[in-house]
Amino acid sequence: xxxVKNPLILRQLFHKETSTYTYLLxxxxxxxxxxxxxxxDCVERDLKLLQExxxxxxxxxxxxxxxxxxxxxxxxxxALPDCKxxxxxxxxxxxxxxxxxxxxxxxxxxxxxxxxxPGHTNGCTTYVxxxxxxxxxxxxxxxxxxxxxxxxxxxxxxxxxxxxxxIFSLPKHYKLYPAHDYKGVIFHIILLxxxxxxxxFFFPGFSVTTVEEELAHNTRLTKTKEEFIKIMDNLNLPYxxxxxxxxxxxxxxxxxxxxxx
Ligand SMILES: N[C@@H](CCC(=O)N[C@@H](CSS)C(=O)NCC(=O)O)C(=O)O
Ligand SMILES: [Fe+2]
Numbered sequence: 001x002x003x004v005k006n007p008l009i010l011r012q013l014f015h016k017e018t019s020t021y022t023y024l025l026x027x028x029x030x031x032x033x034x035x036x037x038x039x040x041d042c043v044e045r046d047l048k049l050l051q052e053x054x055x056x057x058x059x060x061x062x063x064x065x066x067x068x069x070x071x072x073x074x075x076x077x078x079a080l081p082d083c084k085x086x087x088x089x090x091x092x093x094x095x096x097x098x099x100x101x102x103x104x105x106x107x108x109x110x111x112x113x114x115x116x117x118p119g120h121t122n123g124c125t126t127y128v129x130x131x132x133x134x135x136x137x138x139x140x141x142x143x144x145x146x147x148x149x150x151x152x153x154x155x156x157x158x159x160x161x162x163x164x165x166x167i168f169s170l171p172k173h174y175k176l177y178p179a180h181d182y183k184g185v186i187f188h189i190i191l192l193x194x195x196x197x198x199x200x201f202f203f204p205g206f207s208v209t210t211v212e213e214e215l216a217h218n219t220r221l222t223k224t225k226e227e228f229i230k231i232m233d234n235l236n237l238p239y240x241x242x243x244x245x246x247x248x249x250x251x252x253x254x255x256x257x258x259x260x261x
Pocket of ligand 1: 018066067068139145146147148149180182237238239240241242
């Protein structure tokens with residue numbers, strides 16, 4: 001294990017309605033912070049936390065153009081004018097900073113390396129924090145699963161290559177943090193039927209994994225490429241409930257231009 005020079009403040013936040021994880025990362029020395037995949041509905045929560053921790057948001061970053069929720073980046077920028085939005089250069093959406101393969105996003109003394117991981121969408125980017133041996137995979141890799149490939153330029157073949165070359169090639173002990181966890185949802189439904197509302201207490205789902213765990217236990221990506229393509233082509237998932245509002249808004253950084261009066 002390499003010695004850690006710069007302390008990291010890390011918070012994993014959850015949006016229950018869309019099972020989305022947002023990550024707050026801040027440099028413990030300088031207090032410069034980034035939010036990865038903020039959700040519009042949770043901006044007030046995130047602003048309060050930034051203030052409580054005494055950190056200064058420099059980037060609102062997205063791993064990709066989300067199809068299931070509206071990004072909070074635009075609203076965060078309105079509240080914090082120093083904050084810039086970051087997105088993969090192949091995303092086709094509006095952002096202040098576009099990142100490509102091997103570029104770094106710096107916050108304080110820490111830096112996130114950008115790895116292009118298309119296949120779920122063209123612009124999908126995995127952000128790697130080498131100093132703390134962790135990566136934020138968006139929807140390219142979910143815990144024991146992966147993002148769907150049936151819309152938004154999705155391609156199972158491209159996703160398979162991305163995950164194997166850019167994520168599974170990281171050291172085996174690296175922690176992987178995804179953009180969603182759907183494992184708790186089944187239990188949620190069962191407990192709702194039992195009129196209980198504390199599902200998260202009993203069945204928290206999964207919050208983090210490692211390269212080693214996914215190489216051994218990912219239900220899709222441990223298969224051959226041919227088997228993987230067959231699985232992905234036959235998922236038959238319903239479209240995300242908020243797709244129609246999310247996609248156009250996220251192409252505009254989560255805010256639509258004001259209508260002239
Ligand atoms: N039911 C959810 C949407 C679920 C969904 O389609 N999730 C996406 C990631 S958000 S683009 C996905 O890739 N899922 C993979 C899988 O195996 O489930 C909603 O209505 O929001
Ligand atoms: Fe997605």
